[in-house]
Structure formats: C-alpha cells, structure tokens
Amino acid sequence: MKKVYIDTMGCQMNKSDTERMLGMLSHFDYEETKTPEDAELLMVNTCSIRQLSEDKAFSAVGTWGKWKKEFGKNIKIGFCGCVAQQKAQEIFKRAPYVDFVLGTHKIYALPEIIKRIENGERVCECTETNQTEDDKAKDFEIQRVKGVGAWIPITEGCNNFCTYCIVPYTRGRERSREPEIIIKEAKDALASGYKEITLLGQNVDSYGKDFVAKPLSDCSTNLNDNSKFENYRLAQLLRDLNALDGNFRIRFVTSYPTDITDELIQTVVELDKVCEYFHIPMQSGSTPVLKAMNRRYTREEYAKIVQKIRNMVPDVTITSDFIAGFPGETEEQFVETLTAIDEFELDYSNVAAYSPREKTVAAKWVDKFIPEDIKEERFQRLNKKIQENCLKSNKKYVGREMEVLVENFYEHKGQMVNTGKTRNFKTVHIPCEKDLTGKFVNVKITEAKTWYVKGELIG
Numbered sequence: 001m002k003k004v005y006i007d008t009m010g011c012q013m014n015k016s017d018t019e020r021m022l023g024m025l026s027h028f029d030y031e032e033t034k035t036p037e038d039a040e041l042l043m044v045n046t047c048s049i050r051q052l053s054e055d056k057a058f059s060a061v062g063t064w065g066k067w068k069k070e071f072g073k074n075i076k077i078g079f080c081g082c083v084a085q086q087k088a089q090e091i092f093k094r095a096p097y098v099d100f101v102l103g104t105h106k107i108y109a110l111p112e113i114i115k116r117i118e119n120g121e122r123v124c125e126c127t128e129t130n131q132t133e134d135d136k137a138k139d140f141e142i143q144r145v146k147g148v149g150a151w152i153p154i155t156e157g158c159n160n161f162c163t164y165c166i167v168p169y170t171r172g173r174e175r176s177r178e179p180e181i182i183i184k185e186a187k188d189a190l191a192s193g194y195k196e197i198t199l200l201g202q203n204v205d206s207y208g209k210d211f212v213a214k215p216l217s218d219c220s221t222n223l224n225d226n227s228k229f230e231n232y233r234l235a236q237l238l239r240d241l242n243a244l245d246g247n248f249r250i251r252f253v254t255s256y257p258t259d260i261t262d263e264l265i266q267t268v269v270e271l272d273k274v275c276e277y278f279h280i281p282m283q284s285g286s287t288p289v290l291k292a293m294n295r296r297y298t299r300e301e302y303a304k305i306v307q308k309i310r311n312m313v314p315d316v317t318i319t320s321d322f323i324a325g326f327p328g329e330t331e332e333q334f335v336e337t338l339t340a341i342d343e344f345e346l347d348y349s350n351v352a353a354y355s356p357r358e359k360t361v362a363a364k365w366v367d368k369f370i371p372e373d374i375k376e377e378r379f380q381r382l383n384k385k386i387q388e389n390c391l392k393s394n395k396k397y398v399g400r401e402m403e404v405l406v407e408n409f410y411e412h413k414g415q416m417v418n419t420g421k422t423r424n425f426k427t428v429h430i431p432c433e434k435d436l437t438g439k440f441v442n443v444k445i446t447e448a449k450t451w452y453v454k455g456e457l458i459g
Ligand code: SF4
Pocket: 158, 159, 160, 161, 162, 165, 166, 167, 168, 202, 203, 256
C-alpha cells in the first residue's frame, strides 16, 4: 500500500470531504498515514474563512515542496478545499511544486486526477457546478475517522452572502442532497457501528428549499430539478432518520436563525433520537452591525427564536458564533454583543476576530476597519464573557442524572477517564478504569468546570 497524508483544516464539512477523499484513494491502494514524512501523496484540505488558516496551508505545502525540490523526495502534492476553489490556477504560481489543485465542487474528480498526476501531468479541477456530486458519490465508500459519530453533509453551499463570508464564493450556491442518499449513508454508518449521526450544512434548516421543478423556459436557474422531493424538508428528513433501527443519536448543524421553523423545533421535541441542541450563529448583538453583515434578522428577532426554542425544548443547549471587531463596529455596539450573550443565556459560543476575505463586500470597507489592538481587546473580552457563561450553564446540571455517549478513553492527570457528550452537547468527564467508548452510560453530574462537567457512573 502507498501512503497518503491529508492535513485537514477548518470546519466539519472539510473533515467530511477528507473522509470521502480517503475512500476514493483506497481504490488506488493508498492508506492514510498520520506522519507526513512517510507519505508518497501529501494533501492539504484548506479553509478560507480566515487569513491565518490560508497562510498555514501555504506553509504546509511549502515544507513539502522543499522535501521534493531540495531533497529530491519522490512525492506528489495536492492543494484542495476552499482556498483551492477560490484561487485555482493561482496556486501553481505561488506554490510551483504542487501537482494538483482540487476545488470543493469537484472532489469526485480525484480518481481521475490521481491517474493523471501519476502520468506526470499537473492538474487543476475547480470548475464551479450547481449540482451535487451524488451520482458519483454512489461509487465510493467513505473512509470515516474512527470514533462514535459520523458526519453526513445534507446541503452544500450557501445563498446568504453575509458581507464578511467567503463560503458562497468557495462552496457555491446552496444544493440539497437527495434524501435517499443521505439515508443510505446514515444506514451504512450505523451498520459500521457509529452511534451518532450529525447532519451538516452551512445552513442546515434550509434543506430542501431548492427541491423545485426547473421551469422549462429557464436555463439559468441554480435550482436542482428535484421536484419529486418538493415538500421534503429537514423536519421530514429527521423523521425518516429517526425511524431507522438502533440506539443512536441525531444532531444537525449549523442553523440560520430565521430559517428555524416551528415544525423543526416540534420535531426535536417529539423525536427520541434527535438531540436537544441548536447551534445558531448570531455574529453580533447589535442590529445595525447585523444589517451591515447582511444577516437577515435583528437582535430582537434572534431573541424571539432563542426564547421560543427554550420554551418548547426542555434542557436545550444553544450555542452561537460571534465576530469581534467587524468593520465600523463601535464600542457601544460591541457591548451589545456582550449583553446578548448574557440576556439570551447562550451556553457556549465560538469567537473570531474579523478577518477580511478577498471578494467579500466587507473587505472593501478598509476605512472602517477596526485597529488590530482594539479587535484583539474585544476578542479577549468576548472570550472572557463566553467562559463565564459556559461555567454558569454547566453549573445548572450539577446533581442531575444524564445519559452520556462515551467518545474517548485516556489518562488525565494520572487517572483514567472516559469523556463523552450528553444529549444536549455537554462534555462530561467520567473517572473510570474501564474503556466505555461507544457506550451509552448514565451518570450523575458532580461538578461543573468551565468547559466540561464531571460525572460518576450510576449503577
Ligand atoms: S450563512 Fe452567512 S456566514 Fe454562514 S455560510 Fe452562508 S454566507 Fe457564510
């Protein structure tokens, strides 16, 4: 067997793409190695959300290029993912030792690319497409990372064009995958022993909105011609997955606030396998900043949605994302973000300092850019607020009995611990000598820490 090393950056969608690429590569006698020095094929699956991530990708291929050029190592180098999609041929100029560039729209071109680069060709496959690649997906198994959870993308791309975000330019317009294919992937994952299915999409609750008939006269439409699924939405997909046999959990991320329907919330309440967890990026607590970001809701509308979910779903965990130092953000507007985290009792949030991305609207507002030191200071204050709230949220569960799906077993400070997640996405550490990975166990929560809770086994 030949060895392939893939450095995967960014979100779960990229991790899922890497699993698919590893599945394809296994047909060419490649097996994964975690040691780049051992590999004949080295690939980076890039993320373009922040400049830092893009720089890391070029630095990785730069090192491999040195191995090839200066030390004469017989290796092939691939540059894949969102930066590849965005920059295409430009990658070869900046990194001439790269053998192939593979964009997010064409990952199923990989088998053909491997044949061509092995014949000494240099290949760039980044053509944008408005179709999913599901017809090709059927031919290849997915080589999932070992663990208890399987990621399954249900939509690709995004139509929202938030002014800071590169995703619509790298992942294209939103395309929903056919329900049968998703259900088959879920069945396969469950048959292989996975205990949790996470449905992925940039905007998961708009799943199925593009399932409409293509008008005969309209050749330019971006919509899939999938009219047979016309009324099929996320709630129905959750029902169909929930009906599959076995003891497993279902999650879905990421939600766009105003796309969350009452029907979807009700589905979470009713279906026993669907977990009480919503990830709903707010991005800013200030309505004028949200407007500048082209987010389609106000602070008050976001509050209403969160409140509705909390009223309907007992013990729900709601997490969010925020950007510190968006162009033009005033101190008062930033403080509104801090107060939003408290007011809406957000259990946890990811924070990023604003990073201008080429092609996006906000990247042109140079005169409104926030100085780096102020951005950094806001970033730190946001993190502090999030830590406080995370601890507060964890404390609510001390003394409660909860079901945990164990994900890992390792030594921590001289003691063996199992770690896993509750249905509502709380991380639990369970001191125990026995490896319980992959098992559902009941625990009593004994202590709250900032990022996790401690629990002891019951029974
Ligand atoms: S909803 Fe906005 S932030 Fe999210 S992927 Fe789409 S454009 Fe980017």
